[in-house]
Each structure stands twice: as C-alpha cells, then as structure tokens.
Amino acid sequence: MTAIYEVRGSVAVITLSNPPVNGLAYETRKAAAAAIEQAENDAAVKALLITGAGKAFSGGADIKEFGSPLALAEPNLLSLIALVEACSKPVVAAIHSVCMGGGLELALGCHYRVVAPGSKIALPEVKLGLLPGAGGTQRLPRALGVEPALNMIVSGEPVNAEVLAQVPGQKLFDRVLTGDLLAEALAFAEAVADKRPLPRVRDLKAQHAKPEAFFQFARNSVGAMSKNFPAPLRCLEAVAAAVNMRFDEGIRNEREGFAALMVTPESKALRHAFFAERAASKIADVPDSTPLRPIAKVAVIGAGTMGGGIAMNFLNAGLPVTLLETQQAALDRGVATISKNYEAQVKKGKLKEDKYQQRMALLSTTLAYAEIADADLVIEAVFEEMAVKEAVFKQLDAVMKPGAILASNTSTLDLNKIAGFTRRPQDVVGLHFFSPANVMRLLEVVRGAATAKDVLATVMALAKKIRKTAVVSGVCDGFIGNRMIEQYSRQAGFLLDEGCSPAQVDRAAEKFGFAMGPFRMGDLAGNDIGWAIRKRRYQEKPGLRYSKSADLLCELGRFGQKTGAGWYDYAPGKRDAIPSELVAKMLDQHRAALGITPRQIGDEEIVHRLVFSLVNEAAHLLEEGIAQRASDVDMVYLSGYGFPLWRGGPMCYADTLGLFNVQQAMKRFARNPLDDGEFWQPAPLLARLVAEGKSFT
Numbered sequence: 008m009t010a011i012y013e014v015r016g017s018v019a020v021i022t023l024s025n026p027p028v029n030g031l032a033y034e035t036r037k038a039a040a041a042a043i044e045q046a047e048n049d050a051a052v053k054a055l056l057i058t059g060a061g062k063a064f065s066g067g068a069d070i071k072e073f074g075s076p077l078a079l080a081e082p083n084l085l086s087l088i089a090l091v092e093a094c095s096k097p098v099v100a101a102i103h104s105v106c107m108g109g110g111l112e113l114a115l116g117c118h119y120r121v122v123a124p125g126s127k128i129a130l131p132e133v134k135l136g137l138l139p140g141a142g143g144t145q146r147l148p149r150a151l152g153v154e155p156a157l158n159m160i161v162s163g164e165p166v167n168a169e170v171l172a173q174v175p176g177q178k179l180f181d182r183v184l185t186g187d188l189l190a191e192a193l194a195f196a197e198a199v200a201d202k203r204p205l206p207r208v209r210d211l212k213a214q215h216a217k218p219e220a221f222f223q224f225a226r227n228s229v230g231a232m233s234k235n236f237p238a239p240l241r242c243l244e245a246v247a248a249a250v251n252m253r254f255d256e257g258i259r260n261e262r263e264g265f266a267a268l269m270v271t272p273e274s275k276a277l278r279h280a281f282f283a284e285r286a287a288s289k290i291a292d293v294p295d296s297t298p299l300r301p302i303a304k305v306a307v308i309g310a311g312t313m314g315g316g317i318a319m320n321f322l323n324a325g326l327p328v329t330l331l332e333t334q335q336a337a338l339d340r341g342v343a344t345i346s347k348n349y350e351a352q353v354k355k356g357k358l359k360e361d362k363y364q365q366r367m368a369l370l371s372t373t374l375a376y377a378e379i380a381d382a383d384l385v386i387e388a389v390f391e392e393m394a395v396k397e398a399v400f401k402q403l404d405a406v407m408k409p410g411a412i413l414a415s416n417t418s419t420l421d422l423n424k425i426a427g428f429t430r431r432p433q434d435v436v437g438l439h440f441f442s443p444a445n446v447m448r449l450l451e452v453v454r455g456a457a458t459a460k461d462v463l464a465t466v467m468a469l470a471k472k473i474r475k476t477a478v479v480s481g482v483c484d485g486f487i488g489n490r491m492i493e494q495y496s497r498q499a500g501f502l503l504d505e506g507c508s509p510a511q512v513d514r515a516a517e518k519f520g521f522a523m524g525p526f527r528m529g530d531l532a533g534n535d536i537g538w539a540i541r542k543r544r545y546q547e548k549p550g551l552r553y554s555k556s557a558d559l560l561c562e563l564g565r566f567g568q569k570t571g572a573g574w575y576d577y578a579p580g581k582r583d584a585i586p587s588e589l590v591a592k593m594l595d596q597h598r599a600a601l602g603i604t605p606r607q608i609g610d611e612e613i614v615h616r617l618v619f620s621l622v623n624e625a626a627h628l629l630e631e632g633i634a635q636r637a638s639d640v641d642m643v644y645l646s647g648y649g650f651p652l653w654r655g656g657p658m659c660y661a662d663t664l665g666l667f668n669v670q671q672a673m674k675r676f677a678r679n680p681l682d683d684g685e686f687w688q689p690a691p692l693l694a695r696l697v698a699e700g701k702s703f704t
C-alpha cells in the first residue's frame with residue numbers, strides 16, 4: 008500500500024501501488040503526499056506525473072476503510088487533491104484501465120489529464136449510497152459539462168475515456184494517448200513543464216443555458232427512479248451547487264452531503280452488498296490458485312423452460328451448447344422458445360440481430376447421448392424426480408468423457424444421492440438456476456460431499472463468465488434459498504389463519520420492499536409447486552405444521568396465473584391480481600372450522616414474522632455449514648428472491664435492527680399458540696451472537 012517515486016528526465020513519476028485496484032487507502036495517500044512534497048523540493052524536477060500500477064489507475068477511495076478513522080486520517084483524499092492542485096509544478100495524471108471514484112477526483116485535481124483509450128471512467132459512489140465526496144460533484148461538471156457530468160454521477164456507470172474525450176468543449180482529457188502511455192505521458196509532461204498559469208479545473212465555470220429548468224426536470228426523473236435510495240437526489244443537488252455556488256462553497260456543501268449519506272442505512276446496505284457479492288465468489292478451502300478445467304463445450308439435458316433458459320446463459324457468453332431431449336417435438340419446442348426469447352430482446356432493442364444469429368448458430372440439438380460425450384460440462388434440467396435423475400446420471404456416467412463436469416439443476420433433491428448414481432462423484436456438482444434461468448442472477452452452486460475442488464473452482468469462474476451471482480451451498484433439502492423460503496411461506500400461511508387476507512400480507516411485504524409478496528409470488532410461480540413439496544413434507548415430517556389454506560386453494564385447482572386464478576382472481580389474459588371473494592370466503596370458513604377468531608395484525612408483525620423466519624432458518628444453515636457466511640445468505644436473497652437491495656439482505660437487516668431486538672420479537676412470536684413456538688426458538692448461533700453483543704455481518 009504505497010506510492011512509488013522515481014524521476015525520469017525532469018519528471019517525477021509517482022505510481023500509486025495498492026493492489027488490486029490502487030484503492031486510495033491511508034498509507035497510499037500518505038505516500039503520495041510525501042512524493043509530491045519530494046518533487047516540489049527537487050529543483051531538478053520540472054513536472055510531476057501520477058499513474059497507477061497494475062490493472063487500474065485507481066478504483067477510488069478504499070471502501071474497506073469506511074466507518075474507520077483511517078477514512079478521514081490526514082492526508083485525507085480532499086487534502087491530497089488540494090496538495091496536487093496547489094503544486095507549483097504541473098501535475099499530469101496518466102490514466103489507464105480503471106479510473107473511478109476518488110481516483111477520478113484525484114485526476115481532476117491534477118493540472119492535466121492524459122488517458123489511454125478503453126479506460127473505464129466513473130464516479131460510482133451513488134452505487135454505494137454515497138456521492139463523490141472529494142470534489143467530483145464540483146470538478147466534473149466544470150471539466151465535462153453539467154449534463155454529461157450529472158448523468159455520470161447519478162448513474163454511477165462507467166464510460167469509455169474516448170467517448171468522454173469527444174464531448175464538445177470538454178476539459179477532462181488533454182490527450183488520448185494510443186501508444187505507450189508512460190512514454191507519451193512523459194513527453195507530454197516535458198512539453199507542458201514550463202507552461203503557466205497552471206490550468207485548474209476549479210477555475211472553470213460549470214454552466215448551463217437553463218439551469219433551473221434543467222435541474223427541475225432532472226429532479227423529477229431522478230426522484231421517480233430512486234424512491235428508496237437517498238443518494239441520487241443528493242448527488243443531483245451537489246451538482247446543482249456547482250452551478251449556483253462558488254467552488255469552495257460547493258465543496259463544503261458536497262462534504263455535508265457525503266457525511267450525511269455515509270451514515271444512512273441504505274449506504275451501509277449497499278456497501279455490505281458490494282463486499283458480499285465479492286466474498287460469495289470465495290470458497291474457504293478452495294484456493295484462488297486452483298487450476299480450472301477448460302470449458303469449451305456445454306450440453307444441457309432437457310429443453311423445457313429451465314433447460315432452455317440455462318442454455319441461453321452459455322450461448323450469451325459465446326459458448327456452444329448442445330440441447331438433448333428424448334423427443335424431437337420437445338427439442339423443437341425448446342429451440343423455438345429460445346429463439347422467441349431472443350426475438351423479443353431484438354424487438355426491444357436489447358439485442359442486435361447479428362448477435363441473435365451468432366447465438367443461435369452456437370446452439371445444436373440431439374436425441375442421442377453419444378453426441379454430447381465430448382462436452383466439458385453437462386447440466387441436467389429434467390423432471391424433479393429422483394428416479395428420473397438416476398436414469399439421466401447413469402447415462403451421463405456411461406457416455407461423458409473423463410473429466411467432464413456433471414451438473415444437476417435440482418432445486419431440492421439430495422445431490423450426494425445423485426452423485427452416487429455415477430462412478431465419478433467427484434465430478435458431480437449442483438448448479439441450481441432460478442427461473443427464468445436466463446434472467447435471474449442467482450446461481451446456487453451445490454457442493455456435494457465428494458465434489459472436487461477444481462470442479463468448484465471451475466463452476467465459480469464460469470458463473471462469473473455467464474454473469475451470475477454464484478453462492479455455494481451444502482447439501483440439504485432446499486439448499487439455502489428454498490429452505491429459508493419454506494419457513495417464510497409457513498409464516499404467510501399462519502398469518503392467513505390468524506386473520507390476514509392475502510392482499511394485506513402482500514401489501515406489507517411489498518411496502519417493506521419485496522419485489523412481490525408471498526401470495527402474488529405463489530400465483531406467479533404456481534401454487535402447485537409448494538403443494539407438491541408440502542405433500543412430501545407431510546410424509547417426511549408429520550410434525551411440521553402448516554396452514555391448510557394453501558392446500559384448500561390447490562384442491563380448488565387455483566394454482567395461480569397459469570390456471571387463471573389462485574390467491575387472487577385474474578381477468579382473462581391479464582396478470583393484475585384481483586382480491587378474490589371466493590378465497591376470502593374460503594378463509595373465513597377455514598378459520599371457523601379451526602375455531603379461530605380472526606384478529607387485526609399490523610404490518611410490522613407481518614413483516615417481522617416473514618423476515619425473521621428467514622433469519623432464524625439462515626442461522627441454522629450457518630451452524631450446519633450449509634451456507635459459508637451470513638453475507639452469502641444476503642446475496643441469495645438480494646439476487647434471487649427480490650429482497651430489497653437498500654436493506655442489504657435479511658441478515659444485514661437483522662443486524663441493522665439489532666439481534667437483541669430480533670430475538671425479543673421471536674420470543675413474542677413463540678408465545679402465539681397459532682404459530683410454531685418450537686420454530687421460533689432462536690437458533691443457537693443467533694442466541695450466542697446476542698449473548699456476545701455481536702452481529703451476523
């Protein structure tokens with residue numbers, strides 16, 4: 008964590024060096040400040056050049072420091088940038104690869120900026136629930152123009168340097184250097200060494216022809232898209248200040264906004280999610296150096312909804328896929344569905360026609376197992392019955408080349424048992440995609456007892472390639488996500504028994520931030536799925552009590568949208584959920600039969616029973632080693648179950664409330680005779696964390 012100083016000719020070259028992305032941590036800032044002082048005091052030095060070692064100029068402030076004294080320890084980022092800007096000799100930023108957040112703010116404090124084409128330029132702080140807090144909201148509008156700067160700051164999205172260099176009148180980049188960046192940047196620095204006055208971005212004006220009208224329009228559109236996130240609107244106000252205030256006032260205003268956002272629960276949740284996503288890709292006992300098995304060809308068994316969606320993920324990543332079915336008609340249907348999905352994307356302008364054709368050209372089909380023998384990875388997505396899995400895996404074991412990875416898309420069956428159908432259990436792994444498989448980001452990687460480490464490393468790397476958020480799960484019924492959602496669904500049923508309507512529960516859950524409440528979700532996914540699982544459950548675990556309301560609903564054939572009616576009624580061909588008189592009457596009769604007098608239940612109790620049931624079940628999963636870490640559980644729920652991102656996931660939310668309070672609530676729920684007192688006993692891990700005053704994440 009440092010900054011390397013060397014003098015080349017009459018130019019002092021300061022190289023930020025804090026792998027992997029040259030985060031501007033305290034040690035790096037301190038070393039950079041010392042290097043600037045050294046260059047100032049060296050008469051032989053006529054100009055300074057700042058660049059970054061390795062794969063980035065700088066990825067910005069070191070997010071790991073946030074919340075610790077180091078983040079603000081002097082020289083903090085503002086002080087370092089002020090030092091650069093006040094330097095008596097020209098400071099040139101030589102930018103390559105990645106220049107983001109505080110890294111771009113540091114470059115904006117330099118007198119000149121030269122950049123290699125293809126460099127990703129961004130102020131992504133808004134994605135962390137923050138705003139650029141080291142002058143970015145004041146300097147970027149001055150260097151790039153108010154509108155393009157506002158777009159970058161409010162979206163947080165990276166833009167290629169050469170695109171920004173073409174913005175009319177921009178002063179962000181003095182040169183785009185297409186050759187050897189360092190050599191050409193040194194030549195540039197020599198050329199400007201004696202030029203005075205030193206150009207400073209702060210001396211430029213941030214102007215707009217109609218600022219009030221523009222910012223009012225921007226306020227309305229940004230406000231509409233960021234209901235639960237305070238940062239985008241604060242970013243906008245900070246940029247407006249660049250137009251309406253003097254520079255130093257604008258900086259003060261920016262600092263206040265930054266400090267206010269830093270302590271918001273939304274920013275803490277977004278920062279938690281940032282690290283959680285990266286932590287999930289790590290497996291404690293599988294080192295990063297584990298060699299990967301080459302994956303050049305993929306086969307998918309089963310051309311149904313899941314098989315087709317799974318195949319698309321690999322086609323999208325440019326990998327050839329062979330789709331295998333038992334009937335030609337099923338194959339034709341599968342290919343037609345894939346093609347229809349792509350055509351829909353082309354129609355929406357989300358996919359270019361030539362890309363669509365390229366992807367379809369990578370798809371082949373077969374009815375013969377022998378024709379997939381040389382695939383490096385085969386994924387079965389056949390009917391969720393162990394006997395069917397057994398037949399498939401025995402076939403695969405017989406035909407697949409040695410070293411091929413055999414994956415099951417099972418959503419609840421015992422992967423160890425499936426692996427046992429083969430003579431190569433070490434090559435068997437679970438790849439549990441979520442429907443629609445070509446859309447949902449979550450991928451549960453199910454690690455069998457025998458799954459080899461290089462198989463795990465390979466599928467985790469492949470998950471990144473197909474842009475999935477992979478989370479490793481051990482083997483249990485329902486793995487991580489579905490095992491937890493089963494408790495969530497049980498609570499939803501109990502709430503109906505006790506007096507809630509489906510719409511009331513859904514409204515509370517959606518007000519909390521779930522993309523969809525449990526009953527709308529059931530109607531969408533199909534209530535018969537849960538029905539099948541409960542029937543199995545009644546055999547396996549007769550002691551596990553469920554509300555019978557969902558069974559009553561299914562006995563009426565009300566499986567949801569696919570049957571035109573479920574918990575809700577639906578107008579023909581429509582998806583709008585209409586509260587159903589029939590279901591209301593069914594529930595009244597059901598409660599009467601149980602002798603239950605319905606009671607008013609508030610939103611808070613509804614939400615806490617739903618969410619804490621996830622938390623308690625997750626605590627058991629963590630103890631059993633099914634989930635590696637609490638942040639993995641959060642990633643499962645953020646990327647696969649519509650949990651609100653601004654709350655960071657169920658475990659992060661529980662920590663935000665305080666585990667003591669969660670435990671207290673659970674004790675109250677346990678006293679409700681119509682609920683499941685045994686389930687609400689706090690998991691030992693949860694009780695231990697409370698006793699020690701600790702948190703999950």
Ligand code: T1G
Nearest residue numbers: 028030066067068069070071107108109131139140141285
């Ligand atoms: N701070 C700390 N660690 C960081 C980091 C950062 N800014 N950026 C990345 N890492 C770690 C990451 O956790 C992972 O660690 C490793 O680097 C590789 O990351 C005042 C306040 C730069 C585009 O938001 O977008 O400046 O898991 O897997 O795919 O206004 O990382 O290996 O231990 O993502 O090549 C603003 C966030 C900060 C940029 C590289 N900057 N980073 O992508 O690698 S706030 C950001 C990214 C700020 C100022 C404000 C990406 C990347 P590990 P990676 P990548």
